Amino acid sequence: MTHPPRRALLQNLLALAACAALPGAALAAEAAPVQSAGKPAPVQVAFIEALSGPFANTGESVWRNLLMASERVNARGGVQIELRRYDNKGQVDESLAALRAAIDHGARVVLQGNSSAVAAALIDAINKHNRREPERQVLFLNYSAIDPALTNERCSPWHFRFDAHADMRMAALMQVIKEDKDLKRIYLIGQDYSFGQAVLREARRQLEKERPDVQIVGDELHPVGRVKDFAPYAAKIKNSGAQAVLTGNWGNDLTLLVKAVREAGFDGRFYTFYGNALGAPAAIGEAGIGKVFAVADWMPNVPAPESAAFYKAFRERFPKPEDDYVHLRQQLLIEALAQAIDAASKRPGGPTAAHIAASLENAKVQLAGRSGHMRAQDHQFQQNLVVGVMDKQGAPGVPFDVEGSGYGFRIVRDIPASEAEMPTTCAMQRPWQP
Structure with missing residues (x-):
């Protein structure tokens, strides 16, 4: 993926810093960043999505939002996250294979959303994995799979949904x-x-x-x-x-x-x-x-100066017209995750999946003049x-x-x-x- 010149990137990050309201938390770069002296090891995050096939455009649109959000919080210093891509081709079996590969690679957080069928399979697989291997437990953060059942009868302590359900x-x-x-x-x-x-x-x-x-x-x-x-x-x-x-x-x-x-x-x-x-x-x-x-949850023409500044920064980061699909909830997801990792890092044992989950239940975040909070009862994010x-x-x-x-x-x-x-x-x- 092509990146803008360093000066332009720094300008984007500075413009967005005024919109973000999570001091002290940070995420690292896209893939396998070099650990800086004095910084903790990054928390590995697996992005499992359709990056080929008929729905590849939806997967890539999510990736751009997650990448920009991680760049923004990464620039703040502190906790780091290593973000990695896994192509599930829009299929359940491929998603489960990607999950196993991600866990073997050290992932402790999984991101997915463009298919409720895939999300349901991941919830079941993660529930079973976390019972079998408590030393390698993982979280599932869902940004778009909006079948209401996922936070109702199929709710899981390891699953958090950041989109409004159907x-x-x-x-x-x-x-x-x-x-x-x-x-x-x-x-x-x-x-x-x-x-x-x-x-x-x-x-x-x-x-x-x-x-x-x-x-x-x-x-x-x-x-x-x-x-x-x-x-x-x-x-x-x-x-x-x-x-x-x-x-x-x-x-x-x-x-x-x-x-x-x-x-x-x-x-x-x-x-x-x-x-x-x-x-x-x-x-x-x-x-x-x-x-x-x-x-x-948000559109570019929400009438607020913070919203306009956020959207302009996104378009500077990704200037191609076809790349213009901004998902504010996915950026709030990264802010909430950074906040939870920061809080979990202060607990005895550090940022385990259970510690991050316990902190994420109380997440309250804001960006671009919008805000939201996680409802602990069912892990359904609440937002305008x-x-x-x-x-x-x-x-x-x-x-x-x-x-x-x-x-x-x-x-x-x-x-x-x-x-x-x-x-x-x-x-x-x-x-x-x-």
Whole structure:
């Protein structure tokens, strides 16, 4: 990966230092940094994600955020982290093989998120590994796998989720759908695995509760990452008479879907989980203005000077238009991890996985004018959520576009963490407590 000149990098780090609020914690460089005199050994962190195949763009977008975040906290001195990449090709078996390799290489923290099926398998594998080998226990920090079950009936003391789960995101979108009084017919479509199924299940439940007058004219699941031509799906959406499409699709499955639906002549609205990047705005084009909605923890046009400074620093670090997908939650994840490592390092025995986990349960972090905290009950991170609508760059509230497309997202809802929070059924047993 190409790095910017040293002066530019230092300028980025200095610009972001004003936004960060975690004194004393630090992470090291990307891969196998040389340990400096007087500094403790780095904590090894394994990044397990699809870096090849149909969802490689999603994996690389995460990597850029984690890399920049580690560079920022690394510059502060103190605790170090060694960040390593493992390509799981988007497959469960490859992910489990990567987990074993990472543990053998000395990893004590695992990062993954772009697939709830993979996340569920990693949780099970890490639970078993930590029972069998308490001297080599590992943590799992999840930044995007948002099947609600992962912090409910499948919750684990070793798993921490930094993204809002699907039901939380759906509730945020529903705030906008409730006010769409012209909406009478909606088409639900998603990827056929645990997350996609959860999205459509919750969409049906919340529509029945909040908009019982809206007719669901389509309810469909499709294979994950295997559909190359969405034209047949687009034709069904167009012929259904739907006025809006609701989807949790992500990555190439979203880009190809919206492109096909647009080409089919559909001129209705899109309510999406991830329609704000990875080629979707450019694929939709002018037809998306005022009609494409997305929900996230943060977007570049959040109206705050700290937010704008953070986004500009990211774009300086990664100037290619196609690299423009900023995940603030992933940067907050690294800040929280650094904070927890720093606290665990002061305990007898040092930063073991159990010590880091115990500290991470109490993490409170902020960056770019946004903040969040970990809920100890179920290890579900609590933070504001925003809903944005697509518009032309330069329109009121849209100083920044997405991926050089000329289109950005204007914030129409900024939902406080206290309102975004949802109850949990988690009954967690912590092995580090008597």
